Amino acid sequence: MASNEHWRLLEQLVQEVNQQTEQLKQMQASAKELSATATSQDGMVSVTVGPRGEVRAIEFDPRIYRKLSPSELSASIVEQIRHATLQVSREMKELMEPLVPNLPFEDLFGEETSFESFLPQPGTP
Known part of the structure; x- marks a missing residue:
């Protein structure tokens, strides 16, 4: 081989590698925007x-009191809170699964986890 x-x-x-790194960074940006809202059955x-x-917001119907x-x-x-947390976890897994199908999501989403720490830095040959 020459x-x-x-x-x-x-x-x-x-x-x-650079393309995959960019895709993962875009996924991370999308992941930061995720949120889920759960409403009790009685509203x-x-x-x-x-x-x-x-928790980003808690809202009450005025009749609650x-x-x-x-x-x-x-x-x-x-x-x-439990329902919304489960929902946002499912959304996060769906977002990430196409790029990293066997990733241990529960281990990664601890406090202070950054996707960038797992990524190679873009480079040139």
Whole structure:
């Protein structure tokens, strides 16, 4: 195999790695925008969470204070946080699965995880 052919293969490989890196970065940007909202069956409580399950908003129907006791309200909030967190986790997995089908999602989405730390830096041959 000629030296020029080796360089062309190496250039092609670097190009493919750079394209995959860019796709993963775009996926990361999309993942940061994910959110999910869960609403209780009675419509009294809605909770919105972000991609890591962080609570972004809690909304109450104005009638809630006449219908639910404090303990019922608390239980409803916790339940909606759980539902929304599960929903956003499924959306995150769906977003990432095409690019990284066997990735251990639960291990990656811990606190302070950055996709960029797993990616090779773009380079040239």
